[in-house]
Amino acid sequence: MRFSRKWLQWISCLAFKNPSQHxxxxxxxxxxxxxxxxxxxxxxxxxxxxxxxxxxxxxxxxxxxxxxxxxxSEENILFWLACEELKKEVDVPIIEEKSRTIYEDYVSILSPREVSLDSRVRDVINRNMVDPTPHTFDEAQIQIYTLMHRDxxxxxxxxxxxxxxxxxxxxxxxxxxxxxxxx
The missing domain is CATH 1.10.196.10 (Regulator of G-protein Signalling 4; domain 1)
Incomplete structure (x- = not known):
């Protein structure tokens, strides 16, 4: 049985959100x-x-x-939000895990939610991933923010x-x- 995307979104809202919070x-x-x-x-x-x-x-x-x-193009704001969350972290193992997840979800060319980044920014991220910090994706985040703002x-x-x-x-x-x- 196939369901439309809108119908599935509606069902997921019912299942995971408390109507009293809306x-x-x-x-x-x-x-x-x-x-x-x-x-x-x-x-x-x-x-x-x-x-x-x-x-x-x-x-x-x-x-x-x-x-x-x-x-x-929802991946753009999801990437930006993930970067904002990463900036709040102070625990090194969590920073490393979140950085790896962000990379796999939004930067990797194998990701279905890959954001559009130029090669220079990708090179910076690849260098930063050797020793991730809360600011590993700062340049990429600025580029995506600018893209959303402009386009x-x-x-x-x-x-x-x-x-x-x-x-x-x-x-x-x-x-x-x-x-x-x-x-």
Whole structure:
């Protein structure tokens, strides 16, 4: 029996997430479920003005990750998040294990989730992997962050989901008041 990807994602949400931890945002015909605290309209609009604000917000990263998944480039944010987690580590054996996992999952040319890195950065990573530190992937992380900012972020801002959440379409003005279209 084969199931669609959307159906499997829906089932996995039911199986692994506690519905009491979700907050649903409804604006017009659009809704989106955020984990934890619901962002304000001003915060959502701030994501549209600053990629840094988007990436610093847990809710913003979740929305952006969902967008990247729809574009088949989710590996970029997953790599970036894995690097952020690595930077928090101080235990050498854990640093080595996490570094190896990140390398195998995102840098290795054999990985199905390989991120796009230039040869210079790959050489730096290969040298760093001899003695991994929390900063083994810093140059690669910057390159992927820049790639997401330059390529994916503009498309995200033009997506219907973002525009609906930021109330930037369907007769809603930037001030949040409903406007009537001329008839």
């Amino acid at each position: 907050t649903s945002m409804k604006r017009g015909s659009s809704s989106y479920i955020f984990e934890g605290e619901q962002p304000t309209l001003e915060e959502i609009r701030g994501w549209g003005k600053s990629f840094d604000k988007l990436m610093k917000s847990t809710s913003g990263r979740k929305l952006f990750r969902d967008f990247l998944r729809s574009e088949f 994916s972020y503009p498309r995200f801002l033009n997506s219907q989901k973002f525009k609906a959440l930021a109330q930037l379409q369907d007769g809603v003005s930037a001030s949040g008041s409903t406007t009537e279209s001329p008839t």
